[in-house]
Amino acid sequence: AFVVFERLDLVGGGGEGTYAAMGRDVARMHRCLAPDGRFGYPIDNTIGATRQFNVPSMASWPDFWNEKRLGHMLKLTRGAGLTEDDVEKLKGKTKELLSHAPAPSLLHGDLWGGNASFCRDGDVVVPVIFDPAVYYGDREADVAMTYLFGGFDADFYRGYEAEWPLPDGHERRRTVYNLYHILNHQVLFGGSYAQQAREMIEQILQY
DSSP, rough: OOOOOOOOESSSOOOOHHHHHHHHHHHHHOOOBBTTBBBBBOOOOOEEEEEEEEEEEEOOEEEEEIIIIIHHHHHHTTGGGGOOOHHHHHHHHHHHTTTOOOEEEOOOOOSGGGGGGEEEOOOOOEEEEEHHHHHEHHHHHHHHHHHOOOOOOOHHHHHHHHHHHOTTTHHHHEEEEEEHHHHHHHHHHTTTTTHHHHHHHHHHHHH
16 A cells, blocks of 8 residues: 655745735635535544544534544543543533534644645745644634644734634633643653643633
C-alpha cells in the first residue's frame, strides 16, 4: 500500500497580510456545509494516532460531540478521573453549552500551528493548512484549537471575523472544544495533560 501527497514548498513567515488571508480562507472553507445537513463524515479517521469516530453521522451537534468526541476520549482516559456522576454532569453541561445550533461546516479538525504555514505560488506567498482530521462540525471547534498551542497571530482572527464573525458565547465553548484535544494528548503523552484536562473540566462545570 502507498499514499501520494502533494508537495508543499513551505516558507517561513508569510509577511504582512498573509495571516489575515489565512483567516479568511479558513472561514471560507467553513462555509462549505455537509450536503445532508448532518455532523460527522463518511469515514472514520484519526486525530494524531487516536481513532476519531465520524460514522454514523448525526443530526444533533451536542449529541455528536458528547458521543463521538468527549465520550470517546473519556473512555480512553477512564473517565479522566471523574466519578460517573461527574461524567454525566460534564455531558449535561456540554450539551447545554453546545445548544447554539451551529451549521455542519467542513472542518480541518486538527488546526494547530504545526499544521498551518505558507508556500509560494509563483511570486505570491499563500497560506496553506495540511494534515487534517476532517469532519463536518461546528466551525468554532477549528477556531478554538488555534488558541490552544498558539502559532496564529491577531491578523488571523481579524481576517476570520471579517469573513464570517463568530457568534456570541464562542469564548466559553472554546474550552469545551479544546478539552477534546487535551484529553487526546493525555491518551498519547500522559504527563501534565491529565491535570490540564481536570482543570478544564472544572472550568466547564462552573459555567
